[in-house]
Amino acid sequence: xxxxxxxxxxxxxxPEAQVDPVTxxxxxxxxxFKIWWTYKxxxxxxxxxxxxxxxxxxxxxxxxxxxxxxxxxxxxxxLTFTVIGIAFQNYVFSSVSGxxxxxxxxxxxxxxxxxxxSRTSFRVFLLGESVFRFIVASYFLLASMSMGVLMGASFxxxxxxxxxxxxxxxxxxxxHMVVGILGAGAILKLKQGDPIVWAFSWLTQLFxxxxxxxxxxPGYLQWVGAVFxxxxxxxxxxxxxxxxxxxxxxxxxxDITKLGLFILILLPVxxxxxxxxxxxxxxxxxxxxx
Amino acid sequence: MKADxxxxxxxxxxxxxxxxxxxxxGIIWANLKILLAYKSWLIMDLLSTVASxxxxxxxxxxxxxxxxxxxxxxxxxxxxxxxxVATSHYLWSCLTRLSHSIQHEIxxxxxETVAVTxxxxxxxxxxxxxxxxxxxxxxxxxxxxxxxVGLGVRFILTAQSVATALLSFALMLxxxxxxxxxxxxxxxxxxxxxxxxFIVAAMNEFLxxxxxxxxxxKAFPILQGLSxxxxxxxxxxxxxxxxxxxxSLADQNVFSDLSxxxxxxxxxxxxxxxxxxxxxxxxxxxxxxxxx
Numbered sequence: 374x375x376x377x378x379x380x381x382x383x384x385x386x387x388p389e390a391q392v393d394p395v396t397x398x399x400x401x402x403x404x405x406f407k408i409w410w411t412y413k414x415x416x417x418x419x420x421x422x423x424x425x426x427x428x429x430x431x432x433x434x435x436x437x438x439x440x441x442x443x444x445x446x447x448x449x450x451x452l453t454f455t456v457i458g459i460a461f462q463n464y465v466f467s468s469v470s471g472x473x474x475x476x477x478x479x480x481x482x483x484x485x486x487x488x489x490x491s492r493t494s495f496r497v498f499l500l501g502e503s504v505f506r507f508i509v510a511s512y513f514l515l516a517s518m519s520m521g522v523l524m525g526a527s528f529x530x531x532x533x534x535x536x537x538x539x540x541x542x543x544x545x546x547x548x549h550m551v552v553g554i555l556g557a558g559a560i561l562k563l564k565q566g567d568p569i570v571w572a573f574s575w576l577t578q579l580f581x582x583x584x585x586x587x588x589x590x591p592g593y594l595q596w597v598g599a600v601f602x603x604x605x606x607x608x609x610x611x612x613x614x615x616x617x618x619x620x621x622x623x624x625x626x627x628d629i630t631k632l633g634l635f636i637l638i639l640l641p642v643x644x645x646x647x648x649x650x651x652x653x654x655x656x657x658x659x660x661x662x663x
Numbered sequence: 664m665k666a667d668x669x670x671x672x673x674x675x676x677x678x679x680x681x682x683x684x685x686x687x688x689g690i691i692w693a694n695l696k697i698l699l700a701y702k703s704w705l706i707m708d709l710l711s712t713v714a715s716x717x718x719x720x721x722x723x724x725x726x727x728x729x730x731x732x733x734x735x736x737x738x739x740x741x742x743x744x745x746x747x748v749a750t751s752h753y754l755w756s757c758l759t760r761l762s763h764s765i766q767h768e769i770x771x772x773x774x775e776t777v778a779v780t781x782x783x784x785x786x787x788x789x790x791x792x793x794x795x796x797x798x799x800x801x802x803x804x805x806x807x808x809x810x811x812v813g814l815g816v817r818f819i820l821t822a823q824s825v826a827t828a829l830l831s832f833a834l835m836l837x838x839x840x841x842x843x844x845x846x847x848x849x850x851x852x853x854x855x856x857x858x859x860x861f862i863v864a865a866m867n868e869f870l871x872x873x874x875x876x877x878x879x880x881k882a883f884p885i886l887q888g889l890s891x892x893x894x895x896x897x898x899x900x901x902x903x904x905x906x907x908x909x910x911s912l913a914d915q916n917v918f919s920d921l922s923x924x925x926x927x928x929x930x931x932x933x934x935x936x937x938x939x940x941x942x943x944x945x946x947x948x949x950x951x952x953x954x955x
Contacts, residue, residue, distance in 0.1 A: 418861060422861070422862065425865050428869060429873075429874055429875065433722070436726050436731050436734065436875065436876070436879075437726050438726070438727035438730075441724065442725075451725065563703075571707040572707065572710070575707075575710065575711040575714040575715070576714070578714060579714045584718065584722050585724065585725055589721050589725070
């Protein structure tokens with residue numbers, strides 16, 4: 374019997390009906406929501422943790438002079454400045470690290486190999502794993518911002534600034550999915566903690582102006598912040614939410630352009646890196662190893 | 664055949680018993696090996712230590728020295744926050760490390776295995792906490808090294824001030840570790856409770872004034888009342904006074920802080936040991952040393 378005949382004998386018929394990617398992503402979201410909702414105490418405590426962080430900076434704001442913020446072109450309000458910084462930094466960190474953790478858990482449970490052996494492409498898998506993390510992170514973002522408002526943070530919004538902030542937030546999400554995908558690729562190959570996401574976390578805290586305007590950094594360190602999309606997102610969002618600037622502001626247009634360029638260049642690169650890691654892990658038969 | 668003979672028949676040779684010190688060293692060595700297996704994490708931890716100190720340096724550049732002086736803490740926010748940041752890692756280790764490690768052992772099924780050996784469980788629990796202390800010590804040394812050598816923070820280091828700071832630190836560790844023992848005892852029995860330990864540690868960090876002077880809480884009597892119940896708040900106050908102003912035990916504030924800390928340890932340590940013992944005995948009696 375020839376090899377072709379054996380293959381033909383063993384081959385199963387390809388299923389005609391295919392589940393469309395949107396349904397699959399919704400299934401991912403539904404699954405993740407069910408798991409998330411099981412741990413209700415953690416949900417409450419996670420929110421409490423975010424609120425404590427904001428409350429800490431409420432007290433720090435009482436001894437801070439807003440002069441550095443004014444020099445950097447922001448409104449003289451340290452509390453609002455830090456609430457936006459902390460809320461959005463946590464937002465991107467929890468979504469990005471959430472993606473890596475999800476992949477790690479799939480490896481541990483042995484479910485990644487099962488899913489990827491089915492007719493689900495790795496792009497749908499990645500999207501499915503990411504979307505719910507961003508939804509949960511948005512929930513915490515709103516909680517932190519609301520806590521900030523309760524403590525005296527003030528936002529200066531109008532229709533144009535709201536729209537610009539929404540566009541910047543979408544760009545923020547997409548640009549950080551790039552980082553998440555790179556981290557996920559690293560986990561597939563390295564099978565352990567995610568150094569990319571950790572490095573990303575502390576580098577952005579330090580250089581993206583989460584707690585202070587970048588003007589305070591010495592000139593030779595300011596260029597480091599220019600590498601991270603969070604720097605432009607935070608700058609733009611703060612200008613929208615604190616000063617009411619919209620699309621007519623040159624600074625905001627500049628931030629949007631830079632974020633767009635970041636996504637255009639790095640999204641294909643990150644997908645390529647993930648695909649390489651994915652293919653190599655599949656070839657080694659190591660998708661289920663951890 | 665009599666029961667005694669049967670027992671004698673099944674009885675093995677006397678097991679070789681290592682001394683408690685050897686057992687402790689063995690447990691620490693095992694944990695150290697696990698820790699060193701994650702080298703990239705260690706490197707990331709060290710780098711994030713540097714990053715956190717540098718971050719507070721830049722936050723400190725925004726602090727109005729006049730407002731900090733009004734709270735009674737001099738003009739250097741970095742010196743103020745450095746002591747809080749360096750010791751807060753220890754706080755987390757004391758409060759959460761043991762309960763977390765025990766849950767890990769229960770999940771891995773190794774607690775039951777160890778429990779049936781002649782290992783002294785008290786020694787085993789001390790060994791489990793040692794890893795947290797080791798990591799926190801690296802963090803503490805890293806934070807002070809970056810702050811003092813890299814960023815030029817000046818502390819008043821006399822024999823008396825250093826001795827006072829070390830005494831406050833030791834009392835802080837003992838008092839908070841006792842709270843950690845209580846948490847571990849409860850977690851062992853109820854199998855969950857890690858979230859509660861987490862929030863207790865976060866509340867401690869927030870209310871003890873790691874990043875801001877507690878004088879700010881005067882406008883919030885409930886928060887101030889809660890903060891006065893935390894041993895860590897007194898330890899931070901004493902450590903800051905001794906290292907930033909060079910005062911010793913003779914200072915009235917420091918003496919009062921240390922007296923309260925000492926009182927806390929006298930109450931909490933026996934309580935912590937009792938709860939831990941109760942937790943361990945309960946799961947042994949219920950046969951749930953490997954249930955989670």
